[in-house]
Amino acid sequence: MEFKQTVGRHRSSQYFLPWRPVERKKVQVILEAGRLASRAVNTAFSKAIVAYRDSLTAAEREKLKTPFSATLIDTAPVYIFWFYDMDARRVAVEERKWPTVASGALVDIGALGPPHGWSHRYVQHVVLPEVLMPGLDAGPQRGGNADAALAMAQGLLAAIDEGLAVNLAPFDEAGAKEVLRTPDTWEPVTAMFVGYPADSWEAAGQEPRPPFESMFFDQRASQPFERDQRVTQRLKDSGLIQRPAPVPWRAKEVRAVSRMLNLAEDEE
Amino acid sequence: MAEIDSADVRNAESTRRWLSSRQDLWGASANNDTLIETLTRFCQFAGKSPDEMVDDCLRPGKAGETLTLRTRARRQYMDLIELFEGAVRSRPQGNIARSFLIHNGIAMNPGILP
Numbered sequence: 001m002e003f004k005q006t007v008g009r010h011r012s013s014q015y016f017l018p019w020r021p022v023e024r025k026k027v028q029v030i031l032e033a034g035r036l037a038s039r040a041v042n043t044a045f046s047k048a049i050v051a052y053r054d055s056l057t058a059a060e061r062e063k064l065k066t067p068f069s070a071t072l073i074d075t076a077p078v079y080i081f082w083f084y085d086m087d088a089r090r091v092a093v094e095e096r097k098w099p100t101v102a103s104g105a106l107v108d109i110g111a112l113g114p115p116h117g118w119s120h121r122y123v124q125h126v127v128l129p130e131v132l133m134p135g136l137d138a139g140p141q142r143g144g145n146a147d148a149a150l151a152m153a154q155g156l157l158a159a160i161d162e163g164l165a166v167n168l169a170p171f172d173e174a175g176a177k178e179v180l181r182t183p184d185t186w187e188p189v190t191a192m193f194v195g196y197p198a199d200s201w202e203a204a205g206q207e208p209r210p211p212f213e214s215m216f217f218d219q220r221a222s223q224p225f226e227r228d229q230r231v232t233q234r235l236k237d238s239g240l241i242q243r244p245a246p247v248p249w250r251a252k253e254v255r256a257v258s259r260m261l262n263l264a265e266d267e268e
Numbered sequence: 269m270a271e272i273d274s275a276d277v278r279n280a281e282s283t284r285r286w287l288s289s290r291q292d293l294w295g296a297s298a299n300n301d302t303l304i305e306t307l308t309r310f311c312q313f314a315g316k317s318p319d320e321m322v323d324d325c326l327r328p329g330k331a332g333e334t335l336t337l338r339t340r341a342r343r344q345y346m347d348l349i350e351l352f353e354g355a356v357r358s359r360p361q362g363n364i365a366r367s368f369l370i371h372n373g374i375a376m377n378p379g380i381l382p
Contacts, residue, residue, distance in 0.1 A: 107293070114367055117375030119289055125326070125373045129334035 005239035006161045011203040013165035015257045016075040016195030018053075027078060033080075033158035034151035041101035041132065042111075043092040046151035046189075047083045049180050056179065063175030069191060075261060076193035080155070081176055084148035087185035102132055124165050140185045148189050156192060159257030165197035175233055199257045205245030226236045247266070272317055280318040281329040282372050283307065289371040303364055310365040313352045314345075319347065320370065325374045337374060342374055350378070 001009070013208070028048055039045060053061065053076065065073050073079065092100040099105035101112070104123050112118040135141075159166045171191040176182055197203070210214075213224035235241045258264070277283055279359040286307075287300060297303065303337030311317060325342050339343070366376040 113293065114370045117366075117370055117377045119371045120292075120372060121285070121289065121371060121373030124377050125335040126337045126375070129329055130337060 001163075004235065005248050006157050007204065008009055008235075008238075008240040008242045009160050009201060010087065010207075011165070011201075012207065013139045013193075013195075013197055013199075013203060013222045014071075015198035015261065016072070016077065016165060016193070017078065017198045018195075018261065020077065022078045022164060022194055022196070023151065026130050026159070026164060027194070029162055030080065030155040030158045030192075034155035037147070037151040037154040039094065039147040039150070041089075041108055042098075043088050043100065043102075043147075045085055045088045045145045046148040046150075047085045048155075049081045049083075049182070049187055050203045051081065051180065053077050053079065054156045060179045063179050064171050064191075065175075066170050067168040069171055071263065072191075072193040072227045073080070073170055075198075076195040076222070078165070078194040079171075080194060081171060081182075081190040082148065082152040082155075082189040083182065083186035084113050084145040084189055085185060086142065086145075086187055087183070089132065089142075092252050093128065098239060102128060123199070144187070152189055152192060159194055160194070163196075163199075167193045169193060175229070180261055188213075198261060200252050202243070202247060203245075203249045206242040207245060218266060272308060272311045274304050277308045277318055278304050282318040283368070284321055286318075286371040290367065303367075306361045306364040307368050308369075309356065309361070310349070310352055313328045313355065314348055321369065322374065323374045325369065326372075331381045335372065342376075345369060346376060346378065347376070349376070 031048060034046060034048065037046070053073070054075045056064075056146070061073050064079070068260065092098065093104045099109070101123060104120050106112045107118055107120055107123060156166050156168065171188060173188050177184075210229050216225040217223055218225040226230040232241065283304070287297070291297065293322075299381075307318065311321070314321060325338055325345060327338055328342070329336050349362050349365045352365060353359060362378070366378060370376050
């Protein structure tokens with residue numbers, strides 16, 4: 001799928017075909033995309049656990065549910081639980097096992113080097129003690145991590161590119177700890193529910209957003225970044241900007257899909 | 269302070285560290301003599317030996333081998349290299365001085381915009 005169309009086709013899918021499994025190879029594609037996401041000091045802050053609805057007991061699924069994710073847990077065949085590994089920085093610094101800034105490997109492979117002022121001595125004697133090690137004594141700190149979320153976002157786009165439907169929703173942390181046996185140092189990011197859509201791929205239409213100029217600014221926060229309508233039109237043509245929700249048939253589609261999936265219907 | 273000559277510069281610990289690290293990263297240099305000659309000129313311009321320049325920028329830390337980068341001294345050397353570059357009218361010679369400090373653990377980020 002063309003990249004702009006992949007971005008444009010994102011929907012927070014609410015209806016999955018419960019009986020259609022997701023191929024393992026597609027799950028791997030999602031994880032591979034997440035693994036390659038940009039990350040500070042090349043450290044593996046992002047961790048994920050793949051779980052399958054039909055491999056969990058009903059009791060285990062109940063433990064994972066929140067009000068936001070209850071129906072998704074019942075219908076999506078695959079859940080990918082994304083976490084921020086709060087211990088990743090310590091591991092990178094102390095073990096220096098993987099090609100991180102701390103291990104010096106990024107200088108070796110030419111990713112960072114003298115043109116930007118980096119050398120092995122700078123990494124080992126300055127960056128490590130002054131930048132990466134301070135604060136480690138305090139132990140793992142909660143509070144989220146942009147890089148962990150970025151890995152998940154890249155996986156989300158890969159899922160769409162594979163023709164899958166996805167939805168991000170919170171999960172019960174204590175339940176996940178019990179069911180998935182996650183370490184204490186893993187802080188939940190969110191769960192990615194994955195499956196094939198039960199409704200049309202267009203679903204309700206592209207999800208509404210606030211006006212562009214209310215979100216993005218030019219040089220200073222008081223000055224909106226004004227859209228060039230020619231660019232906007234090109235993005236419509238290429239599928240990044242699509243028909244906004246709601247599409248005219250959405251109510252009928254929701255009723256039909258709800259009936260098919262035996263979901264709650266609030267009208268006849 | 270006595271005039272710094274190229275023999276002093278060549279024998280300095282920080283010079284040996286520089287050449288070794290540079291060679292590890294880029295492979296053997298065909299002409300270390302040019303590097304030493306330029307660094308000697310920069311040392312004379314700064315009025316400091318190679319080791320003194322590194323010591324100016326990196327303070328020994330409290331624990332073991334750690335070093336603390338002295339940001340003000342680093343800034344001063346960045347400015348000094350720019351002056352040197354102007355005096356010799358050669359960006360490559362300025363970059364040799366930067367390379368010396370970089371491989372000794374002092375990040376140098378020269379301005380690249382006019």
